[in-house]
Amino acid sequence: MNYDRRRACHPGDVKQYDTERLRKEFLVETLFVKDEINLSYSQYERYILGGAFPVEQALVMETIDAIKSEYFCERRELGVINIAGDGVVKVDGKEYPLTAKEAIYIGRGSKEIVFSSVDKNNPAKFYLSSTPAHKEYPTTIVNKEKANILNLGSQATSNERTIYQLIVPGIVESCQLVMGLTELHEGSVWNTMPSHTHDRRMEAYFYFEVPQGQAVCHLMGEPQETRHLFMHNEQAVFSPEWGIHSGVGTSNYSFIWGMGGENLDYTDMDHIQPDELR
């Protein structure tokens, strides 16, 4: 288990950050390394994100020193979305098959969590998100059929996209974790436009299915003081509660969003129209 720490930053300080500092504080460049679990532990709502990439061997989700618990989910819940080949997540001896773009919510108190791939020639890649949890909720699988689906945007504004709400109230019970994935339609490149903030929740985006040689220009910062980060395939970015999180790609792409905070209501957002951004 490898992990790094990200401290919370004040928006007044972030104004002064250059490209290197911005990337160091907010961008997570490497999540998937063969036969490793890599995590990034942020001070924003104590949200942990990362990737498990089991190829030759199964990988055990161990605890990390930063959370000082006996096992990872002792005081935490965990959301997992597979983005590649067929995989299996074993939770306290029970096996849950997880195909591409399926999610599993793992409740607080789950002791043994093991990730494996069905075929090492087409391995699974498990994207992970975890937040502190005050209550145990049942471990549950959610696929696209069970998801709540939103079709937003239009071709005319290059932001036609389908949002699959996977771990959200009404679909899966969780303490504070909310997760889903968004697919940009061919020819559409703008995500989350009009953009928004949500002061009651932080968020992290994980971009994937970014074609070889293409990139996503991720927008962050206060609505009147925006900054950008160029991101590549399978990279993640933390978004503080005070910042927008939006982006434009040089092609279409997909991304997983995950949130932690005090209000699980997806619609709790303050929108900023394009002509209000600076």
Ligand SMILES: O=C(O)C(=O)C[C@H](O)C(=O)CO
């Ligand atoms: O494309 C979008 O719009 C999104 O996917 C928005 C995210 O779900 C989000 O930011 C939720 O707060």
Ligand SMILES: [Zn+2]
């Ligand atoms: Zn958001």
